[in-house]
Amino acid sequence: MKKIYNILFTLIAVLSFTSCSNDIDEVFDKPSAERVNDAIAEYKTVLTSAENGWLMKYYPKANTKYGGYNLLLKFGTDGNVTAMSDALGADTKATSHYKLEQSASIVLSFDEYNKVIHFFSDPANPDGIGDNGKGMEGDLEFRVLTATADSVVMLGKKRGTKIVMTPMAKDADWAETISQIDGLEQEMQFPRYTCEVNDVKYVATSSYRTITFTSSNAEEGSTTEPYIVTDKGIEFYKPITLNGVTIKGFNYKGGDNYEFESTDAAVKMLGVVPPISEQVISGDWFFSVANMGSYTQAYWNAGNEKVSKYYSPCLFAAFTTSAFNDYAGHWGIFFNVAGYASFIDITPTIVDDDHISFACPGKFNANGQYFYSWGQLYMIYALTGDEGSHAAGVAKTYKIELLEGTSKQPSSIKLTDESNPNNWFVLTTSMPESLF
Known part of the structure; x- marks a missing residue:
């Protein structure tokens, strides 16, 4: 009897195995390499079939701390992609190579430098956004989750942020689209x-x-x-x-x-729309030594000369709120020194609608501590110090004048030291070509 049970068990096992094998053969009717090639070909067809390209909603960093940006992308059958974004504006368009490949899944990779796309991944961000050596930490490789004529959904390979692309309308003009978005952003x-x-x-x-x-x-x-x-x-x-x-x-x-x-x-x-004194500390305002009083220029030139001897000239400077991971939330002056971020805290006090005072509490990020001692202290002296004692932390009060723009969107303002008419500087919302 036991022998009969063994024979029956063996027959059932063989039949079960045969049945499973047939199911597998039906599902995988092609070798894996061929299936991958078919998927790559299918995705490339989807990418290249959008007559006027795609609008990509791109979020560069894993915690999305820099928000999202619109990229317009036109994929060619020749392996090249043309890009435009609202980060660089309608005047900037760039073409480079792209590829689709297998890497645990099908991956879309922008494997050649593209000024528009690499803006978000460059470790030295052109606009000084992000920590030095990290930039905005955007992805250049994306795992394709779904790809149809209506949408392409992907995940950043490193950061894991969700990326969605939808086809551009056939009659949409790229430059007009980006200009409209940029214009509305300014208005809002x-x-x-x-x-x-x-x-x-x-x-x-x-x-x-x-x-x-x-x-x-x-x-x-x-x-x-x-x-x-x-x-x-x-x-x-x-x-x-x-x-x-x-x-x-x-x-x-x-x-x-x-x-x-x-x-x-x-x-x-x-x-x-708050008073202009409040707007000084709620936006990003850039300095230019060419637009400073004689007293202010003397100190900034002296400071830059000393910093240059130790390291390199300052490329630009701005009043802003720090977005650096290890120093987020501080308000003060951000100096870009050959790609290194020096941040020096400034304590602002709103006196009234058009007057503000500044003091230096002696706080810095790691780089700021060095660059301050190497010469940027002269620039801070002009802003907050006393000419005779050179003591940082002595508050100075400034009269604020609107030069360009509106009360809602000022683009250029002049701050004049109430105690020294030769100590003045102009701040702008747009970055000048150079600080010095």
Whole structure:
């Protein structure tokens, strides 16, 4: 009897194995290499079939701290891709090589330098964004999850951020598209915003295409959310929740109240135009030694000469809020010295609508400590110190004048030392070609 059971068991096992083998043969009717080649060919056909290219919603860093950017990409059958982005503007277009390859999955790789695309991955970001040696930490390789004529969904190979591409309309002009997005972004920029959700009030500020909502409810605290600029307003990387209400984004309506309307809920957000003294410390303002008084120029030139002897000349300087991982949230002067970020804290005090004072608390990031001692202290003396004692930390008060732009969007302002008319400097929202 036992022998019969053994024979039956063996027959069942053989039949089961045969049945499974047939199923596998039906599923994998081609060798793996051939299946990979077929998938690559299929994805390339999808990429190259978009007549006017694709709009990519690109988020460079894993924690999306720099927000999202619009890239326009046209893939050719010759293995080249042409790119334009709202980060560099409608005047900049670049063409380079791309490839699709197998690496645990099908990967789209931008394997040749492209000024537009590599802006987000260059360890020395051209605009000085991010930590030195890291930049914006964007991906150049993307795992393809799905690819159809309607959309391509990918994940950054290193950072894991979700990337979505949709086809551009056939009649859409690339330059006009980017210019429209850039123009709307400028129009939507305010030093701060306010909104109310179910009787809870929020104050919001924006930086690097992220917006921080701070609740009047202390228990809720604040949340920082990345977004991308669209042709209608802003779209969040993921839907956000404010006081129990889910919001996907805001459309900008404008008007006398500078109104934003949520795209999927009855929530309104308003842009706020504060006094110009507040705007000095809520935006990015660039220095230019050519636009300084004689007293100010003397100190900045002396400081740069000393820094140059130790290391290299300063390339640009700006009042800004630090976005560096190890020094985030500090406000002061950011110096770019041959790609190295020197940050020196400045303590601002708003005196009234058009007066502000500055003091130096003696705090720096790691690089700032060295560059300050090597010569940047002279620049800080002009801003906050006393001519006789050269003591950093002595506050100086400045009168602020609007030179260019509007009260909503000032683009150039002049600050004059109340105690020394020869100590003045002009700040601009656009970076000059050079600091010196």
